[in-house]
Amino acid sequence: MTQSLIEKITGKKTIIVQENERMIASYQGRVLGFYSSGVHSLPNRDHSLEYTIYDLNQPVFFSDLEKIIRRKMPRELERHVFIIVANDNEICIIKNGIAVYEVLMPNTERLLWKDAGEWSIQKIVIPNDYRMDAKVVKQFGLEQNVLSITTNENEVCIIRNGNLVYDVLSPNKECLLWKDGEDWSLEKITIPDDCRVDNKVAKQLVVSKKASLLVTSTIESYEKGILRIDGIIYPPLEAGTYYFWNIAVNLTVKKIDLRRQTLDITGQELLTRDRVTIRINLTADYTVEDPMMAVSAVKDYQAALYNTLQLTFRKTLGEMSLDQILDRKFAIGDETMAMVRAEMKSIGLEVHNIDLKDVILPGEMRDIFNQVVAAEKQAEANVIRRREETNATRSLLNTAKVMADNPIMLRLKELESLEAIAAKVDHLTVHNGTEGLMNDLVKLRSGK
Numbered sequence: 140m141t142q143s144l145i146e147k148i149t150g151k152k153t154i155i156v157q158e159n160e161r162m163i164a165s166y167q168g169r170v171l172g173f174y175s176s177g178v179h180s181l182p183n184r185d186h187s188l189e190y191t192i193y194d195l196n197q198p199v200f201f202s203d204l205e206k207i208i209r210r211k212m213p214r215e216l217e218r219h220v221f222i223i224v225a226n227d228n229e230i231c232i233i234k235n236g237i238a239v240y241e242v243l244m245p246n247t248e249r250l251l252w253k254d255a256g257e258w259s260i261q262k263i264v265i266p267n268d269y270r271m272d273a274k275v276v277k278q279f280g281l282e283q284n285v286l287s288i289t290t291n292e293n294e295v296c297i298i299r300n301g302n303l304v305y306d307v308l309s310p311n312k313e314c315l316l317w318k319d320g321e322d323w324s325l326e327k328i329t330i331p332d333d334c335r336v337d338n339k340v341a342k343q344l345v346v347s348k349k350a351s352l353l354v355t356s357t358i359e360s361y362e363k364g365i366l367r368i369d370g371i372i373y374p375p376l377e378a379g380t381y382y383f384w385n386i387a388v389n390l391t392v393k394k395i396d397l398r399r400q401t402l403d404i405t406g407q408e409l410l411t412r413d414r415v416t417i418r419i420n421l422t423a424d425y426t427v428e429d430p431m432m433a434v435s436a437v438k439d440y441q442a443a444l445y446n447t448l449q450l451t452f453r454k455t456l457g458e459m460s461l462d463q464i465l466d467r468k469f470a471i472g473d474e475t476m477a478m479v480r481a482e483m484k485s486i487g488l489e490v491h492n493i494d495l496k497d498v499i500l501p502g503e504m505r506d507i508f509n510q511v512v513a514a515e516k517q518a519e520a521n522v523i524r525r526r527e528e529t530n531a532t533r534s535l536l537n538t539a540k541v542m543a544d545n546p547i548m549l550r551l552k553e554l555e556s557l558e559a560i561a562a563k564v565d566h567l568t569v570h571n572g573t574e575g576l577m578n579d580l581v582k583l584r585s586g587k
Contacts, residue, residue, distance in 0.1 A: 150182060150183060150184040151180045151182055151183055152180070152182075152183035152188055153178060153179070153180050154174075154178070154179050154180075154190060154192075155177075155178050155179075156174055156175065156176050156177055156178075156179060157176055158176045159176075159194065159196060160192050160193060160195065161173060161174065161175060161176075161192070161193045161195065161219065161252060161254065162174040162179070162190055162191065162192045162193070163190065163191050163193075163202055163204060164179075164181055164188065164189065164190035164191075165188075165189045165204060166182050166183070166187055167185075167187045170204055170211060172212065172215055173215055173218075173219045193252065195252055195254055195255040196255075197255075198235075198240075198251045198252050199249070199250065199251060199252075200220045200250035200251060200252050201250070205250075218253075219252065219253060219254070220250050220251065220252060220253060221252075221253045221258045222248070222249075223248065223249045223251070223260055225243040225244060225245050225246065225247045225248070226246070228245060228264060228265045229262050229263065229264055230242060230243065230245065230262070230263040230279075230281070231243035231247075231249075231261070231262055232260065232261040232262075232263065232279055233249065233251070233258065233259075233260055234259045234260070234261065235256035235257060235258060236256070236257045239279060239280075240256070240258075242279055242280070242281065244319060245265065245319070245320075263275060263279075265317050268306075269316045269317045269321065270315065270316060270317075271285050271315040271316065271317055272315075273313070273315055276315055284317065284318065284319055285315045285317055286317075286323050287314075288308055288313065288314040288315075288316065288325060289313050289314075290309065290310050290311060290312050290327070291310065291311070293310060293329060293330050294310060294327050294328060294329050294330060295307055295309060295310060295327070295328050295330060295352065295384060295386075296308040296325055296326065297325070297326040297327075297328065297340070297344075298316070298323065298324075298325060299323070299324045299325075300322060300323060300324075301322045303347060304344060304347035304349050306349060307344065307351075307352050309352055309386060310330070310386055328340070330384050330386065332368075333366060333368065333373050333383075334368060334384045334386070334390060335382070335383060336353060336382040336383060336384055338380075338382065341353060341355075341382035352384060352386070353382050353384070354382070354383045354385045354392075355380065355382055355383075356376075356380070356381050356392040356394075357379075357380045357381075358376050358377065358378050358379055358380075358381070358394060359378060359394075360378045361396060361397055361398050362378065362396055363375040363376065363377065363394075363395045363397060364376035364392045364394055364395070365392070365393045365394075365395060365430055365431065365434045366383075366390075366392050367391050367392075367393065367434075368388055369388050369389050369390075370389070372434065374431075375395075375430050375431060376392070395427050395433065395434070396427070397426065397427055397430075399424055399426050399491065400424070400425060400426065401423070402422070402423045402424075402425065402441065402444055402445060402448070403420070403421070403422050404420065404422070404423075404445060404448055405420045405421075406418055406420070407419050407420075407421070407449060407452070409452070409453050409456055409457060410457060411456060411457065411459060411460055411464060412459055412460050412463075413460045413461055415500075415501075416501055417456075417461065417498055417501070418497075418499040419452065419456070419496075419498055420497040421448055421452060421472075421493065421494070421495060421496060422493075422494050422496055423444065423479070423490060423493045423494075424491040424492050425444060425483065425488050425491060426488070427487060427488060427489075428487055429487030430487065431487070432486060433487035433488060436485065436486040436487065437486050440486055440487070443483075443486060444479075444483055444488060444490070447479055447482050447483065448479060448493065451475050451478050451479055452471075452475060452495075455471065455474065455475050456471070461500075465498060468498060471495050472492065472493040472494045472495050475493055476490065476492070479493060
């Protein structure tokens with residue numbers, strides 16, 4: 140009998156599966172299963188048998204019955220098929236032996252015949268910041284899946300994902316970003332000599348909280364800013380907010396206050412010409428007229444003014460006696476003004492006035508001066524007292540002369556005395572009437 144006649148009689152079909160083949164068969168819509176190499180006799184009445192033979196040289200598994208097999212025969216599927224799933228943050232490296240067979244991208248699934256090779260997988264997690272390791276990229280040939288970014292020594296690169304600033308790459312850096320499914324865009328900016336950042340760009344970085352490479356400086360309306368980069372001084376900055384690239388340079392912004400300022404010098408000890416040690420307190424008002432000169436001519440212009448005032452007053456007062464200093468205390472500031480002003484003009488400062496506030500004597504000297512002052516005041520008091528006594532005596536003499544020559548004036552004086560006596564006496568007895576009261580009680584002069 141021929142093979143076809145036997146199959147009609149038995150209602151079965153004989154199928155030969157070769158060594159490098161596998162087969163999936165179904166009968167009357169029901170999956171029969173997986174079949175390895177060999178001779179298989181399967182039911183085929185009414186020619187309802189369907190089967191597919193797979194060549195293991197093509198290891199990827201696919202079948203129209205896959206969904207049914209997954210649902211009805213999951214264990215059978217796992218016994219014959221290697222199921223590989225890459226999640227949304229994973230890359231799966233599929234190896235056959237030691238050779239890389241395929242790189243499976245995120246959110247992808249691959250089904251492979253287990254008998255088609257010695258399969259193994261290596262999963263690589265894509266970092267949350269999307270930065271890929273250069274060795275991994277090169278090892279598995281992922282160059283087409285990453286965005287390579289390189290910056291020169293004088294440029295930065297703003298990396299955006301969509302409309303959002305993702306990061307800022309500093310100079311001389313390399314970065315590999317996983318690009319599949321991401322909307323990357325790059326903006327390379329050449330860093331100017333003064334490292335200034337455009338305000339619009341700076342505000343975007345600040346809002347995105349990616350301002351780690353920025354230095355911010357705010358200059359008030361009464362200030363000027365002096366920008367110094369690696370020892371080079373740039374033109375003064377006017378009032379406003381400025382942003383600078385904080386790269387590998389020594390960048391500083393010194394704020395210069397243009398308002399009128401006061402410098403106090405306290406407790407300066409010096410020796411006068413007559414060898415008296417005193418301490419003085421000074422004050423000086425000044426303004427910074429030329430900020431560039433003030434920071435370039437000297438290291439610290441306030442310290443320079445302090446030292447100039449100190450040395451000038453030491454020299455001036457050291458040539459004067461203590462009495463001269465005390466006598467000319469309020470004029471000394473004006474006398475030293477010209478010297479100090481000329482020297483400070485050369486470093487950009489304008490000195491407006493200098494005052495010698497206090498001259499402090501040592502304890503013993505202060506006691507002596509107090510004694511001298513007390514003696515002088517006592518002498519002045521004695522002179523005044525003697526002058527008043529002389530005036531009083533002269534006044535009495537003049538009064539006596541007037542009363543001697545004028546009886547009426549004498550009588551008025553007697554009545555004043557009577558009034559004074561009566562005010563101090565509680566009881567007054569008069570024996571000879573009104574005449575006695577008026578004429579005999581008080582007499583400043585006896586009758587001739």
